[in-house]
Amino acid sequence: MTDLTITRVFDAPRELVFDAWTTPEHLAGWYGPVGLTTPLSSISLDVRPGGTWRATMISDADGTEYPQGGTYQEVVAPERLVFTWGAPDDPARQALVTVTLAEADGKTTMTFLISSLPQDMRESVHEGWTSALESLATYLEPT
Structure with a gap:
């Protein structure tokens, strides 16, 4: 098992970044690496400790579906989320995300830690989350 940390600074207030993680309409706007779309209809969030979440990313190229899901362990709005993440039907392949x-000066620094990640998934997960968090940055850009 291995850990992976990604830190990003977003030009957005902390409450908006938190909402982007916890509101289906926001999550549908950014969740998934480039080339994948997560339809609002596939998202189910019960954002409370013990609540579950699900979302299905769909490949823009060939329609392949990638279901994701897990359980919220800790929810402290707007500063911290802890949840399991991975294939909903394979608990052995789930990791813990924190x-x-x-917030400082109207910007939000996000520290994304994924722990208990199977070693063979590290590279693809790093690439996927780096791309997804880039999508989040684009989604949060002021208009």
Whole structure:
């Protein structure tokens, strides 16, 4: 098992970044690496400790579906989320995600930690989440 940490600074207030993680309409706007879309109809979020979440990413190229899901362990709005993440039907292949948000000068620093990640998944998960968090940055850009 291995850990992976990604830190990003978003030009958005912390409450908006938190909402982007916890509101289906926001999540549908960014969740997934480039080339994958997550339809609003596939998202189910019960954002409370013990609540579950599900979302299905769909390949823009060939329609392949990638179901995701897990259980919320900790929810402290708007500063911290802890949840399991992975294939909903394979608990052995799930990891623990901790999202910590700190605001300064109207910007939000997000520390994304994924732990208990199977070693053979590290590279693809790093690439996928780096791409997804880039999508989140684009989604949060002021208009």
